[in-house]
Amino acid sequence: MIKKFSGLVVSTIIFMVATVTPSFAQQKPKEKIELQHGAHRTGKRTDADMQTWRTYGLGQFIHWGAYSLLGGKYNGEYYNGAAEWIRVWNKVPNAVYDNLYKQFNPQQYNPTQWAAMAKQMGVKYLTFTTKHHDGFCLWPSKTTSYTIAGTPYKKDIIKPLVEAYTKAGIDVYLYFSVMDWSHPDWRYDLKTREDTIAFDRFKKFTKDQLTELLTLYPETKGLWFDGTWDNSWKKSGAFTDSLEQYLKALRPGLIIGSRLRADDLGNRHNDANGLLMGDYEQGWERKIPKTYADVHGNDWDCVMTIPENGWGYQEKWLGHWKTSNELIEMLAQCVSLGGNLVVNFGPKGDGSFRPEEMTAAKDIGAWMKINSNAIYNCEYAGWEKQDWGYYTKRTGENKYYMIVFNVPVSGSLKVQPPRNWTVTKATLLGDATKNISLEKIDYGGSFIHLPKGFSTGKPFVIELETQKATGTGNEQKAKT
């Protein structure tokens, strides 16, 4: 394996900034800038594959690799960064880390059980790490010896996983880190001719690995790129453009987010004209938009860790980890703003999950069993936000959902549809017998009165049927 690059420190700093600084500010220049390798589409992708992506609501991310064997700890000490980055910790010699894979033998790896847990949780798509920044491949790649084939486990991890999740009705997206610390031709920047020659070899290696993944696992619906923030990649805009076109020709319908491309000037996510380069905005990592305007009319999803930060298995979760109700609220927030939420799981090196993650999956699944109509096939409602929670709208129907987290002391929830629309029916999901009453108020609004002492102890959903209003909305406007 190659020695630690000084650039790795640079990349770590960039990584820290990249994950904090919004990388998706949509700045539009006054004059349109001519680009060869900018966005090739304005507006959303409209084909059937992308329309399916828009319906998911809830996804699962899984980070699994050699780092999972350490769990963020080495020689009894805990690394306080993200566990999957432990190789950069100066307390872990590269030689030790780079030979960890020779211990990878996950006897508890059961893709059918993994898929069953995800299905029970209500997940509709999976994003799975085929290769993280360390370069260790969970498939038997022919491009390197640093793969699952060189482990005691030997067998391909990806194939049975893709088959099990696809069989369970969950679409699979493969995560791929462009940055590869194990490859001698990886460069953080291209400063010399030698850098460029080496990085050209690296780009071919990358294309070969991606070709393997799409050829070996044709059920794959998309690729989730990561590790593309360094200058070497920013200076490779033409290559990123041709690579995206190559991959989409190899696998028609393939979905690729905005983390792959760079434009002619090194811009990422959005090109120099402020247009998204990718099928959806992939900058929402551990953060959720505050308003619909923040997503600039793009498709998007938010990838979220359950602990504070850290994607791979961490033996000791530092700081606060999200409760099931907090994750359900994040899910409601994302879908209410037209996106999906992708909750991350970090299995242990043996292939088992932490109890906290299994509890989260079970709780979210129990909630989805009753309330998934407010999540799947739903979109931004566009109604005036109220303090009790979030609206979603069923795509293609006049059906709206109130996902309620905060019941006012009055027990009455205000609803204010757009002018000339009115609510005709309100039903509590999961218990239509509950007597919730509907009181019309001025300007086409309503109060939903909950029964006295109503409490479910968890978020609940009220389904609203609506129709064009007749005769309302003419109330005398105040003269001030």
Ligand code: FHN
């Ligand atoms: O550096 C990676 C990190 O380890 C993790 O994989 C996340 C997941 O979105 N992506 C990068 C940080 O933005």
